[in-house]
Amino acid sequence: MTANALRLPPEQAAHLLGHYRAGVAAKRRRLVLGMVVLAIAVVLAGIGGEVDIPKFLANSHRLPAYVWNLAPPLSWANLGNDIAEWFWNFDGWLLLLGDTLLIAYLGTLLGVGGAFVLCFAASANLERRPWIRFVARRLLEFCRTVPELVFALLFVMAFGLGALPGFLALAIHTMGALGKLFAEVVENIDMKPVEGTIAAGAGRLVSIRFAVLPQVLSNFASYALLRFEINVRSAAVMGFVGAGGIGSDLMVAIRKFYYTDVSAMLIMIIATVMVIDLLTEQLRHRLIGLGDRT
Amino acid sequence: MTGPRWTTGVEAAAIRARYPAAFEGTRERIAAAAIVATMLALAGLAVWRLDVSFARLGTGLVQIAAIVGGMFPPTPGTHLAVFMHALGETLAIAFLGTLTGALIALPLGLLAAKTIVPNVFAHFAVRRVLDTIRGVDVLIWALIFINVVGLGPFAGILAIAASDTGSFGKLFSEAIENADRKPVDGVLSTGGSALHAIRWGLVPQVVPVIASQILYYFESNTRSATIIGIVGAGGIGLHLAEQIRVLEWGQVAFLVLLILVTVAIIDLVSSRLRFAIIGRSTVEVG
Numbered sequence: 365m366t367a368n369a370l371r372l373p374p375e376q377a378a379h380l381l382g383h384y385r386a387g388v389a390a391k392r393r394r395l396v397l398g399m400v401v402l403a404i405a406v407v408l409a410g411i412g413g414e415v416d417i418p419k420f421l422a423n424s425h426r427l428p429a430y431v432w433n434l435a436p437p438l439s440w441a442n443l444g445n446d447i448a449e450w451f452w453n454f455d456g457w458l459l460l461l462g463d464t465l466l467i468a469y470l471g472t473l474l475g476v477g478g479a480f481v482l483c484f485a486a487s488a489n490l491e492r493r494p495w496i497r498f499v500a501r502r503l504l505e506f507c508r509t510v511p512e513l514v515f516a517l518l519f520v521m522a523f524g525l526g527a528l529p530g531f532l533a534l535a536i537h538t539m540g541a542l543g544k545l546f547a548e549v550v551e552n553i554d555m556k557p558v559e560g561t562i563a564a565g566a567g568r569l570v571s572i573r574f575a576v577l578p579q580v581l582s583n584f585a586s587y588a589l590l591r592f593e594i595n596v597r598s599a600a601v602m603g604f605v606g607a608g609g610i611g612s613d614l615m616v617a618i619r620k621f622y623y624t625d626v627s628a629m630l631i632m633i634i635a636t637v638m639v640i641d642l643l644t645e646q647l648r649h650r651l652i653g654l655g656d657r658t
Numbered sequence: 659m660t661g662p663r664w665t666t667g668v669e670a671a672a673i674r675a676r677y678p679a680a681f682e683g684t685r686e687r688i689a690a691a692a693i694v695a696t697m698l699a700l701a702g703l704a705v706w707r708l709d710v711s712f713a714r715l716g717t718g719l720v721q722i723a724a725i726v727g728g729m730f731p732p733t734p735g736t737h738l739a740v741f742m743h744a745l746g747e748t749l750a751i752a753f754l755g756t757l758t759g760a761l762i763a764l765p766l767g768l769l770a771a772k773t774i775v776p777n778v779f780a781h782f783a784v785r786r787v788l789d790t791i792r793g794v795d796v797l798i799w800a801l802i803f804i805n806v807v808g809l810g811p812f813a814g815i816l817a818i819a820a821s822d823t824g825s826f827g828k829l830f831s832e833a834i835e836n837a838d839r840k841p842v843d844g845v846l847s848t849g850g851s852a853l854h855a856i857r858w859g860l861v862p863q864v865v866p867v868i869a870s871q872i873l874y875y876f877e878s879n880t881r882s883a884t885i886i887g888i889v890g891a892g893g894i895g896l897h898l899a900e901q902i903r904v905l906e907w908g909q910v911a912f913l914v915l916l917i918l919v920t921v922a923i924i925d926l927v928s929s930r931l932r933f934a935i936i937g938r939s940t941v942e943v944g
Contacts, residue, residue, distance in 0.1 A: 523718035
């Protein structure tokens with residue numbers, strides 16, 4: 365039947381069909397092999413990660429119970445007072461959240477400064493000496509690969525508890541992450557204005573100021589704002605290692621099972637993060653629009 | 659040797675007339691100055707509010723120099739076996755966490771995709787839930803799961819799975835929404851059922867994208883898994899925090915180097931795999 369529909373000589377049809385079947389079989393074999401490798405990896409990782417399914421199942425009722433406990437006792441008749449009770453430390457937490465935002469801001473600002481200084485040395489079109497480029501790139505790579513919490517831990521030992529180690533750790537990580545992105549932006553610029561300024565006798569700094577900066581500034585600002593969003597989230601957990609902000613209160617509340625405090629603080633953090641996201645998105649869109657207009 | 663020739667007043671006026679845009683824009687200058695002033699004022703507020711003292715900065719920098727000095731040479735001390743075991747644990751946490759998160763997120767991603775579930779309220783609700791999950795940092799999830807299953811790597815796996823569920827749900831739903839309708843229509847037009855249309859029209863488009871996103875998150879979760887140990891959820895972070903607290907800087911340096919090398923290897927392997935899956939085109943992830 366199939367052979368009739370194909371209207372091919374039987375031997376040619378068989379030949380083609382054989383090829384098709386071999387192709388499908390090879391694909392199947394690859395899929396099965398991949399699945400076997402995945403299964404082995406899962407088992408190994410399960411052993412390494414001390415996964416204990418029976419124990420998990422035996423305790424799994426605790427997660428819904430935990431989430432249930434997070435909900436505060438609210439009653440319709442007494443809603444205002446109940447909410448006031450739930451957010452009993454609203455002013456204090458708001459102040460801590462403000463500190464968290466300031467840590468994120470200062471960390472971003474310093475990091476942007478560092479990235480701005482280093483990005484020109486790391487981009488191939490503005491830095492002809494390969495060894496300087498190499499050093500700048502490896503430095504940026506190191507700064508962004510070491511997790512910021514590790515820097516925070518180290519800085520807490522060096523500077524003592526408080527916001528200072530927190531924003532320094534954020535600044536170093538931001539410098540590494542943004543330096544790479546900034547260098548990529550710089551590498552994509554139009555080189556004609558640079559040649560123009562050099563032809564007119566400008567030095568390195570002047571040509572960066574008048575030929576490079578106008579091309580890259582809106583992109584730099586957009587990336588910096590994006591990083592600020594990320595840093596707000598990171599700053600919220602800096603307190604876990606004693607590096608300032610709302611994190612330390614949150615950790616204490618979680619560790620001591622102050623359920624309603626945990627949910628109140630989480631709601632405040634999530635709301636703040638959402639508001640910051642919205643604001644920076646607006647700003648970034650305006651910036652990019654502005655960049656197009658000029 | 660003639661010096662630079664200064665433009666005369668007449669010429670300057672002519673240039674000014676010809677290129678007004680280059681000489682005007684005082685308003686923009688004032689706006690730029692205002693932005694810079696606001697940023698500096700905010701920085702000043704931060705320095706005052708966060709109680710940053712330059713004396714502390716100075717003594718801290720001296721301490722840092724001492725710490726960095728103590729880091730050479732990096733040495734595992736007597737804990738090499740323990741550290742390697744912790745590294746394996748870290749990889750296991752990242753791997754299982756990513757996989758579990760992806761498995762949980764798959765049905766959620768389908769629910770959150772407009773093209774699959776046309777009901778506005780359903781996908782709006784699912785999306786807000788995913789946003790909330792994503793808004794909570796992985797370290798907070800780790801602390802919460804420690805309360806549920808106790809200290810150890812299992813809490814770390816669950817924390818990464820939870821935080822990934824939020825991100826994956828959003829990414830998967832976008833991948834499904836961005837899929838081309840035409841292959842699906844093609845399968846339907848040749849007499850295929852809805853199930854056939856999904857298997858032969860949708861899956862071939864969506865699976866490579868999803869697979870590359872999962873690999874990308876495995877990379878980034880390897881980094882996360884190195885730090886969740888700091889709050890007690892298993893992996894190498896626990897040892898790192900411990901060695902920092904007991905001021906064993908040589909071992910701290912060894913652990914940091916171990917993390918850097920591991921992350922680099924995972925990055926390399928996973929980007930190879932990603933390119934193999936989707937071809938050498940730039941992928942939009944995250």
